[in-house]
Amino acid sequence: MNQWNHQARKALKGAKQSNDFFDIQVFEDKNFPIKIPLEYAQLIDKTNPNDPLLRQVLPQNKKNSSSYSAEPLSDEDNSPVGGLIHKYKNRVLLIASQVCAIHCQYCFRQNFNYAQHDALSNWPQIERYINDDTNINEVILSGGDPLSLSDDKLAKLVRLIETIKHIDTLRIHTRSAVVMPSRITSELAKLLNSSRLKVIMVFHVNHAQELSDDFVQQIKQLKNLTLLNQAVLLKGVNDKVACLKSLSLALIKLNILPYYLHMLDKVSGAEDYFVEDEIALSLHQQLQTELSGYLVPKLVRDSNQKSKTWLSAIQKQKL
Numbered sequence: 592m593n594q595w596n597h598q599a600r601k602a603l604k605g606a607k608q609s610n611d612f613f614d615i616q617v618f619e620d621k622n623f624p625i626k627i628p629l630e631y632a633q634l635i636d637k638t639n640p641n642d643p644l645l646r647q648v649l650p651q652n653k654k655n656s657s658s659y660s661a662e663p664l665s666d667e668d669n670s671p672v673g674g675l676i677h678k679y680k681n682r683v684l685l686i687a688s689q690v691c692a693i694h695c696q697y698c699f700r701q702n703f704n705y706a707q708h709d710a711l712s713n714w715p716q717i718e719r720y721i722n723d724d725t726n727i728n729e730v731i732l733s734g735g736d737p738l739s740l741s742d743d744k745l746a747k748l749v750r751l752i753e754t755i756k757h758i759d760t761l762r763i764h765t766r767s768a769v770v771m772p773s774r775i776t777s778e779l780a781k782l783l784n785s786s787r788l789k790v791i792m793v794f795h796v797n798h799a800q801e802l803s804d805d806f807v808q809q810i811k812q813l814k815n816l817t818l819l820n821q822a823v824l825l826k827g828v829n830d831k832v833a834c835l836k837s838l839s840l841a842l843i844k845l846n847i848l849p850y851y852l853h854m855l856d857k858v859s860g861a862e863d864y865f866v867e868d869e870i871a872l873s874l875h876q877q878l879q880t881e882l883s884g885y886l887v888p889k890l891v892r893d894s895n896q897k898s899k900t901w902l903s904a905i906q907k908q909k910l
């Protein structure tokens with residue numbers, strides 16, 4: 592068994608293991624099962640009950656708010672073929688895996704029905720769909736987390752995508768690489784560095800404290816890739832200018848460009864993480880005054896969830 596598989600098996604699962612590890616009694620088993628890789632758990636300050644990393648894995652109490660739902664993005668409505676989501680003209684998203692190294696308690700896909708959505712099992716239909724639409728030039732691997740696949744399965748999927756002539760870009764969205772850096776194996780680096788596709792890796796880092804020494808070392812292997820970051824704006828985690836600023840500055844030192852800052856997708860159970868629109872827009876404006884433009888991530892939210900405040904900010908071109 593390789594090191595990352597071993598790490599994946601050792602992840603803390605459930606309230607009892609988590610309470611025992613952190614020597615606290617704050618974890619409770621709720622809707623979305625607790626899962627915390629040890630590489631991530633070790634970055635949490637056990638003496639700080641408000642640690643921003645702890646907060647992301649600590650199940651919250653559900654509120655009965657009508658604007659929250661089990662599946663806020665209606666992914667199923669945009670899935671013409673199992674395992675493929677097509678929302679924008681030039682790109683499709685593939686559900687490469689239903690597994691994640693970590694369970695982020697704000698995750699918008701925590702109730703997603705993965706049963707019919709495995710990209711490898713549905714490949715013949717997916718291939719036909721992409722072949723028939725030459726507008727598509729980019730394939731995005733998502734999940735779950737695509738790096739939960741073994742190197743062999745991931746190589747198979749990448750090779751299959753490479754056979755489609757009009758695809759020139761492969762984008763991989765991953766949080767596993769950050770929360771479990773041992774997942775960036777030399778085999779994985781070799782596969783991605785040698786692809787005929789332009790490979791873009793989008794890390795999901797929400798806080799500078801998540802950038803471990805191991806992560807810094809491991810990503811050095813990804814020599815031929817473009818590295819971007821996408822964070823989620825989360826109350827009590829990163830909703831301060833100083834915090835977002837230090838994240839951008841830490842990322843750029845690693846040659847990772849801060850790309851997106853996402854508003855929370857309103858999934859039931861994640862209400863406590865929501866940052867109000869006015870606060871988000873104000874934070875973003877302050878960031879623009881304190882950082883060079885390339886360090887200010889684009890503030891975005893899903894098109895289903897745009898409020899009046901949001902739309903008026905767009906009209907005034909604040910975004």
Ligand code: SF4
Nearest residue numbers: 691694695698735766
């Ligand atoms: S890694 Fe991504 S898909 Fe997985 S639980 Fe976290 S937010 Fe959800």
